Amino acid sequence: MKYEAVIGLEIHAELKTASKMFCSCPNGFGLEKEPNINICPVCTGQPGTLPVANIEAIKKVIKTALALNCRINDFSKFDRKNYFYPDLPKGYQISQYDKPLSEHGYLEVGDSKVRITRIHLEEDTGKLIHPAGADYSLLDLNRAGVPLMELVTEPDIRSGGEAKKFCQELQLIFRYLGVSDADMEKGQMRCEVNISIRQKGAEKFGTKVEIKNLNSFKVVEKSIDYEIKRQTEALEKGEKIIQETRGWDDAKALTFSQRIKEEAHDYRYFPEPDLPPLNGLLKWAEEIKKELPELPAQRRARFGKEYGLPEADVEALICDPELSEYFEEVSSELNEWAKTAEPKIDVKKSVKLAVNYLTTEIPRIAGLSQNENYNLREKITPENFAEFIKTIAQNVVSSSGAQTVLAEMFKTGADPSHIIKEKDLAQVSNEEELAEKINQVLEENASAVEQYKKGKQNSLMFLVGKVMAATKGKANPQVVTEMLKNRFK
Ligand SMILES: [Zn+2]
Incomplete structure (x- = not known):
């Protein structure tokens, strides 16, 4: 309790642009099937070639900076950062030094406000591959020259959990803005941590340790918490922290x-x-500002209010910008329908049902069909999905029937009423239709009837099960239960 951690982050994100930063090679997002296919004389650093800046990349950094409350510099420039490394063919990296595109921003995550020192633009390096056991290394330059945004924070973070939340919110903002897919496992977003420990209340920072190559949010959190413990214990023992x-x-x-x-x-x-x-960026930034979409924090607040959903549901929806837009379309269909639906339905319940199916059932079905990178809209239209929720709300299908319908919709894209008809999944709620089956089951199970009359409640469930079996699962169990109870009165 005597100490506190002082943590700053340095985050790199590969920008989603059609071409690389300074040449017209495709930006392959690391999905290239072979090494060295998206390369040219410029990004391999051949003598006599000249770079041309990618205006879309500059725009995306400004967009991000505006979303993160940064000040845009009216004048900005590129600088050479000179160092030798085999994955850097020019012998220098084009980056930004004293005039970055933007500075002095902040991001609020929960109760904490993290200040952002700067966001600048540079080019990514190539990749060295070290085959196991070989006495040589291989060089892949597909990534060389991919536009890379670097964001540096002030040391405002105090724990691993806070750092993780900050990174997650940042990823979400990048995705909402469409500036980067920011998948950490694919190296599209990379995080470095600066961490030191000081006595609580002290102004001077302790000795700073850097942690590099953190490839998931979980690892960001775990490595920071580990360092806090390690450094605190070292200080307690009177040891010195080494800068490393x-x-x-x-x-x-x-x-x-x-x-x-x-x-x-x-x-x-x-x-x-x-x-x-680069000159006159402020004027351009005014234009870019008009293109800013609704950001995660705004959508989070609006969803909570507009749909009255619990926090966990809101979070499950907004963590995927596509999914949250899809949900809104489904919800508006349901609202329209509820105005005239017969029998009357509880629209709030239907919306909540939609959330459950969207956030738990759909991912489960996608996992089962090993189709995890799906685009839901391409699989099932929002109209069909709303239609599907209506069938459940009106008891057209049972909950187990609904699972079959949804899996089939996911596979074929067909509309639910078509599938229900085709597969004969409609639930039977009509009492006249059920009466005959019930009579038959009661005749065949006289002893269960006796036991129920003697007070054995389980026998009722047993009889409902029998009716379900006799109707091949198509009877509406609630209706059957009610009918049986009435019979026994
Ligand atoms: Zn190139």
């Missing part, structure tokens, strides 16, 4: 020293002479 870079070992659930930091690197930054500086 550490990695995360997931199997052992601990951080380990990768290298001790020598002097800070001198990258000999200087303005990129092959690219003109």
Whole structure:
């Protein structure tokens, strides 16, 4: 309790653009089937080639910056960051140094407000591959020159949980803006942590440790919490914290020293002479601002109010921008329908039913058919999905029948009434139709009837089961139960 952690993050996100940052090679999002297919003389650093800046990438960074309450710099420029590494063919990276596109923003997550130091634009590097046992390494330049957005925060974070929430909200914002898919496992979003410990209330920071190569939100949280514990224990024992870079070992659930930091690197930054500086960005930003969509925080608040859903449901919907839009279309169909539906239906209940099917049943069915990367809209139209909810609300199908219908809709895209007819899944609620089967079951199970009359409640369930079996599962169990109870009165 004596200490507190001081944590800052550095986040890289690959931008979703058609082409790379400084050439016209396709931006393949890391999905290339072969190495070195999306390359050209520019992104492989051949002598005599010249870069041309991708205006869409610049726009996407400004869009992100506006969404994160940043100040846009009217004047910005690119700089060369010089260092040698085999995955960097030019011997320098085009980045931004003292005039980034934007600075001084913030993001509120729950009760905490994390200030954003800057967001700038640079190019990604290639990738080195080290085949097991080989005495050589391979170089893939598909990623070289992919537009990369770098976001740096102030050291405003105090725990692993807070850092995780911040990263998750950031990912969501990137997705809502359509600037990046930001999938951490695919390396589209990468996170580095700076962490130090100090006595509570102290102004001076402790010695800073960097944690690198964190490839999931969970690992961000776990590695930070581990470091807090490790550094606190070291301080308690009177040991000194060493300034170093550490990695995360997931199997052992601990951080380990990768290298001790020598002097800070001198990258000999200087303005990129092959690219003109960027002027008049503020005016452009005014235009871009008009294109900003509803952001996750706004949608979260609106969904809570408009649909009266519990927090967990709201979160399950808004964590996927596509899904939340889909849900809104379904919900508006249900609302329209409820105005005239006969028999009357509880629209709030139907909407809640839609949420349950969307957030639990659909992912389950997708998992069963090993089709996890599906586009729901392409599988089932919102109109058909609303239709499906109506059939349940009006007891046209039972809940088990509904599962069959939904799985079939997911597979074929057919509309629910068609499937119900085709597969003969309509639930029988008509008392006249059920009466005959009930008579038959009562005759065949006289002893169960006797036992029920003697007070054995289980016998009623047994008889309902018999009627269900006799109707091949098509009887409406609620109606059957009511009919049986009436008979015994
Ligand atoms: Zn290229």
